[in-house]
Amino acid sequence: MFVSVHTDNPRSYVVRSHSPGKPMLSLNDPRQNHLLAVLPAADYNRIAPELEPITMVLGEVLYESGMQMRHMYFPTNSIASLLYVMEDGASAEIAVVGNEGVVGVSLFMGGETTPSRAVVQSAGQAFRVRGQIMKDEFNRSGPMQHLLLRYTQALLTQMAQTAVCNRHHTLDQQLCRWLLLSFDRLLTNELVMTQELIANMLGVRREGVTEAAGNLQRKGLISYQRGHIRLLDRPGLEARVCECYAVVYEEFKRLLPDTQAR
Numbered sequence: 001m002f003v004s005v006h007t008d009n010p011r012s013y014v015v016r017s018h019s020p021g022k023p024m025l026s027l028n029d030p031r032q033n034h035l036l037a038v039l040p041a042a043d044y045n046r047i048a049p050e051l052e053p054i055t056m057v058l059g060e061v062l063y064e065s066g067m068q069m070r071h072m073y074f075p076t077n078s079i080a081s082l083l084y085v086m087e088d089g090a091s092a093e094i095a096v097v098g099n100e101g102v103v104g105v106s107l108f109m110g111g112e113t114t115p116s117r118a119v120v121q122s123a124g125q126a127f128r129v130r131g132q133i134m135k136d137e138f139n140r141s142g143p144m145q146h147l148l149l150r151y152t153q154a155l156l157t158q159m160a161q162t163a164v165c166n167r168h169h170t171l172d173q174q175l176c177r178w179l180l181l182s183f184d185r186l187l188t189n190e191l192v193m194t195q196e197l198i199a200n201m202l203g204v205r206r207e208g209v210t211e212a213a214g215n216l217q218r219k220g221l222i223s224y225q226r227g228h229i230r231l232l233d234r235p236g237l238e239a240r241v242c243e244c245y246a247v248v249y250e251e252f253k254r255l256l257p258d259t260q261a262r
Contacts, residue, residue: 028053030127032076034100034259035147043143047134051127056080058192062103062118069112071128072104077187078124081201082159083117092166092203093178095158096121098185100252100259105152107131108138108145121201122182122191150255157251165244166203174202175212176241179222179229181248189231216240 030051031037036044056078063069065085073080080103082095094116097103106114137144158181165174178201182191195213199206213229216222221237223230231237238245252259 028076028125030074030076032099033074033102033127034256035102035151036074036127038258039147040143043137047129047137047144050129050133052129054126054128056120056124056126058120058123059197060120062120063114065115065117066113069104069107069114070131072102072107072131072134073118073126073128074102075099075126075185076124078120078126079122079182079185081119081121083119083201084115085117090203091117091200093201094162095155096178096181096185097155098122098182100185100256101151101155102148104131104134105148105155108134108148109152121193121197122186147256154248154252154255158248161244161247165242169242169244171202171204171208172212172215173240173242173244174204175209175216176237177245178202179216179231180234180237180241180245183231183234184249191229191231192227193229194227 030048030053031044036051051074054073056073056075062073062080075098077099079096079098081093082097082103083091084094085091097118103118106112138148139145165177169177175198178198179191182193183189195209196206198213199209202209213222213224216237217224219233219236221231221233221240223232
């Protein structure tokens with residue numbers, strides 16, 4: 001099998017593979033999502049007709065806190081941010097979901113609602129499926145159930161590590177972690193994101209993000225101009241980030257080795 005890497009990231013989730021004689025997956029193929037890609041053929045073919053292609057618009061709210069969920073979302077080249085929103089409107093990100101995962105785990109866990117909000121962090125494409133379809137598939141107790149449970153454990157690790165990081169590490173380190181997690185889930189090394197949105201994600205003041213991003217830019221790790229962030233030096237960013245990024249990465253690698261191989 002040959003591997004085609006479309007990013008400078010040696011540990012990225014966004015590696016597209018293909019075998020001799022087989023075409024690479026197109027961008028509108030649901031199997032660009034790595035959970036769908038590793039399902040056995042019979043399981044994938046059963047839900048494939050139910051997968052609806054959608055465009056994820058920057059800032060779009062997929063679900064609000066306490067709202068009953070009707071769909072699950074499998075991003076392909078987009079990213080969703082899971083946020084916890086306080087009574088005064090302040091918010092902070094608790095996890096990011098891209099082509100490595102799925103948005104809406106509360107549906108198959110039986111909760112139906114969640115206190116978090118899901119917002120599109122990076123625009124692109126995704127596939128959505130009706131919640132009842134996924135619940136029925138989950139209740140078959142087959143490969144889909146096992147895959148989603150392992151993914152949920154990895155997602156919980158990301159949430160827990162985010163809470164620890166926000167409490168114990170500097171804003172500079174938090175921004176490095178956030179950038180690396182985001183670039184891992186993209187097909188390019190460029191991210192469209194304003195400093196105001198980053199501040200909302202990290203739950204800090206915009207001025208703090210301006211200073212931290214400026215530090216990274218002066219060191220040649222990123223370039224930032226008019227809402228466009230470009231990754232210039234990934235090894236340098238990894239050397240600067242706190243331990244939290246590696247903890248999350250290694251847990252995904254342990255629990256979902258098949259998706260990591262992609």
